[in-house]
Amino acid sequence: MTINAVRACLLSRAIGLLVLPVLLSAPMAVAQESLRVGVYHNPPKLVADDDQRLSGIMGELLIAMAEEEQWELIPFTCEFQECLRALELGELDLLPDVAWTSERAELFAYHQEPVMYSWSQLYQGEGEPIEALFDLEDKRVAVVSGSVQERYLRNVIQRFDIDVQWVGVASFAEGFLAVQQGQADVAASNHLFGVWRADEYGLHETSVIFQPMRLFYLGAPNIDPQILARIDAHLVRWKENPESIYFEIMSAWNGQRQAPRATHFHWGWWALALFALLAAVALGVWAIRRRGLSQKPSPEFLEMQSRTHYLAYYDALTGLPNRRFLIDSLRAAIDRDARVVSFSAVLVIDLDNFSRINDTQGHDSGDCLLVSVAEQLRQRLADQGTVARLSSDEFAVLISELGAEQHSAMQAAERAAGQVLEAVSQLRNGQAVPVGASIGIALFNGHDPTTDSVLQQADIALQQAKRLGGNRFAFFNGEMQASVLERANLEADLHHALARAELSLHYQVQVDHQGATVGVEALLRWQHPRRGWVAPDIFVPLAEETGLIVPIGHWVLASACQLLGQWAQSPTHAGLSVSVNVSAVQFQQTDFVRDLEGLLAQHQAPPGRLVLEVTESLLMREPVRIRNVMLRLRSQGVRFALDDFGTGFSSLSYLKRLPLDELKIDQSFIRDLLNDKADAAIVDTTILLAVSLGLTVVAEGVETQAQFDWLKGHGCYRYQGYLFGRPVPLDALFAPPEVTR
Structure with a gap:
């Protein structure tokens, strides 16, 4: 597709949205103090008692939160799929006991701290121990028909060509009963149900563990993010205290299991589950080999040798x-x-x-x-x-x-x-x-x-x-090898650039339609001791790929907050804003919000003067979570700008859902707007779109008086570019050459 065709496509999309200004500016629904909660029967995690009240681990935890927050919980009993559908339609506000999946994250709102972790496990009664999946050969396996456990086990059993007799049941309890009565050898269950009821049926857990998952309270698409933030706050606080109601409820439902000593649940639980699964497989092979060493190899053992070879290769x-x-x-x-x-x-x-x-x-x-x-x-x-x-x-x-x-x-x-x-x-x-x-x-x-x-x-x-x-x-070819070595050397140098004070910030002014400076954008620069100035479009992507953007980005934000704190004490500079580009990698850090709030407080920087510039590609990654992070910072006063608008592929419908303050038109459209009708139309349409959304438009790359006059005449009143000043160190920021306008 040609550049003109791409621009025409973008123009068509933008113009199409302009015919819906009322829709674009419509306010979002906000959840009230009364929360409609879906309840499906999945003990011990979630239970609806005879009076349709919430119960179970996640039900009682939510009740404890509601008492502190003065929320009114209105439970609605439904089957799981019915609950999800009602949540999607906005007929429910919350649905407890839902595992995280990428598909659901696109439709619904998740909070960040998992309520609990879960996995599936096989349970058995007396008899030869089940130590690995191979031990299921010729065994009767009770599994809930249509469940995720059945789908997983059938797939893996088929791949390893294990002969299993399936016993379909309607519930975990029915599966346990089948083993107790001798109708099955093992039963598949969620491990929480197993902890709760296995002893009652005379069963014990095997070494076969599969399907680890994180469980949350799933929010409706339009739920107030503050509700999810409060849920996270309670969970984090409770998990830090082994005497909290969180561990009281867990212990009560888990019976003989005691509250964990650890103060946090980590991804290590997932690694533990995976390790247990791999260990079980290894143990099974070891047991078979041990049996084979004590007697003449049987035909079954030689089948197993072939299978072990297959798994290895x-x-x-x-x-x-x-x-x-x-x-x-x-x-x-x-x-x-x-x-x-x-x-x-x-x-x-x-x-x-x-x-x-x-x-x-x-x-x-x-x-x-x-x-x-x-x-x-x-x-x-x-x-x-x-x-x-x-x-x-x-x-x-x-x-x-x-x-x-x-x-x-x-x-x-x-x-x-x-x-x-x-x-x-x-x-x-x-x-x-x-x-x-x-x-x-x-x-x-x-x-x-x-x-x-x-x-x-x-x-x-x-x-x-x-x-x-x-x-x-x-x-x-050899040139590729040289390029790879060059990149490796640059990466090695970048690891030390921050500690060696080779990185610096230059600032480019932003002005209004009268030429007055209203803010600056902080731009990262790298002065390499041997290479000289390294272009940002070379080292910034490298920093993102290697994760170095996290400490570097923290240093940039700290510098910006320090500058804002200093300017707040100066009558001539107190009204200026500082814009900082934020990488998607930084947004993915769980402590990003907490760290930024700490920097603002440490330097006494006014949050309303900090503008975080984000890209369209960032907004497309986990849009619900990104939006929640933005809303948390917005509640502190931090502002947001959408950078390089028009160069990405995100849906413009996100604009009305995100807490944006500014729209920055990419310089590629500004450069030829006087000579290219398509560019001019795109810029004009973008300005109108931003106005309908109540956003400030900033034109980047303004280099000539003619561009400035055109933009001013079409309703764009904030600019950035060489016409007004190049990026310079802080000490040269307010001494630019005179510009005649």
Whole structure:
């Protein structure tokens, strides 16, 4: 698509919204002190008693919050799916006991602190211990029909070819009863129900743990964010005190289980569950081997040996060889090529934007896509070489014995890459979203390469293909290696730049239509001791990729707050604002709000003079959570500006839902607005749109008097650009050259 076509598309979208000014400025619904709470029967976490009152762990915790907050809870009994539908329609305000998923996060509002953690587990009575999934061979497994436990277990049992007899039941209690009465050998259950009722049925937990999850009070899309913030505040405070009502309720419902000594629940619980699952598998294999050492190997044991080999060398989801298999095959190819003087090739394939499919469609849809890709690669390339799955959405193809002539070997590898691109492009996931792939190709001929170096070269070429826009292939060459080394050296230097005081802030003034300075934007600069000035568009993305943007961003915010605190004491500067760009990585930090509030208080900076500039791409990431963070800071007085407006792809409908104060028109539209009618129309429409939303418009990149006059005549009254001043250090900020207007 051409630039003009893109601009025309943006213009069409913007104009379409302008015909709905009433809708755009409509106030959002705000939850009242009375909260309508959905209740579905899922003991011990959530229970509706005979009088339709809330009970269970999460019910009683919510009642305790309501007593302190003076909320009136109005419970409504419904089936789980009915509750979700009512919540989506705004007929309910809260629904307790809901696991976090990316799909729900797009529709509903989550608070941040999980109420509790949960997982599923297998329970058994007397008999031979169930220590691993393989021990379910020829066992009767009771599982709730249609449950997440059934779906998970059926999938994994099928992948490992374990013969299981399924016993369908209607509830966890019925499953436990089936084991107690000898109608089943094991039962699948949520572990909280197991803790609560297993002893009553004479059952005990096995080592098989699966599906860890975080549980929340799910909020309606239009719920007042302050309600969710208060829920978080109670949970954090209670969890810090082992004597709190939180642990009293947990202990009461958990029976013999005592309150944890730890003061916080962390992601370590997830790691613990995963470790237990892996340990159970390892223990099962160990037990089988131990039995085999004490007697002559049985046919069953030799079945198990084959299965262990399969698990070691093949991918459970797709059935393709895994990384270990590929590395062994690659090592053999290198040795063979050294003897026969022949080229081979490795193609590393990565699906473009696969994470988007997982986030928007769900992991089941993503898994189906991976299986389809694996099947396509197997059909088209298995007769040419080894097709393997390396990780997540990354595959590889090893093609050996391509001959001694490099050019013909490259042509053969190129044809294989073309087959991959064609095969993947024909696949579409469940909602007809196009699928593409990026491919990195490395040739080798046995002259002192190693498996690590070959795979590294292919990966470097893959990154090059992605940088070129994706859905293409690239061959490794020496220039790429040099580029990678250069990037690695720059990253190493960036790790020390803050400590060595190489980073600094320059400030660019923002002026109003009368030319008076109304604020400044803080811009990050890096003076490298050997390279000189490093461009921000080079080192800022690097800082985001490596996570260094978190300490660097904290330093920038601290500097801005310190400056605002100093200016607050000066009559001539007290009215100025400071704008700071905030990275998506910073917004993802759980302590971002707390840290910023601390900086404002430490430096006695007026929050209303701090403007955080965010991008459209940031707003598209976890929009509900981002909005809640913005609202928390907005309640303190902090202002927000949408930076580079018109260059992203977010829905303009977000503008009416977010607490924005400013809209910054990207300089790419300002540059040619006097010569390009499409740019002029986009800028004019954006100004009108912002006015209808009550937002201040800031034009970036204003460099000429003619641009200034046009913008002023079309209703834009705040500007930033070289016409008014270049970014300069703080000590030179208020001594710019005179500008005639």
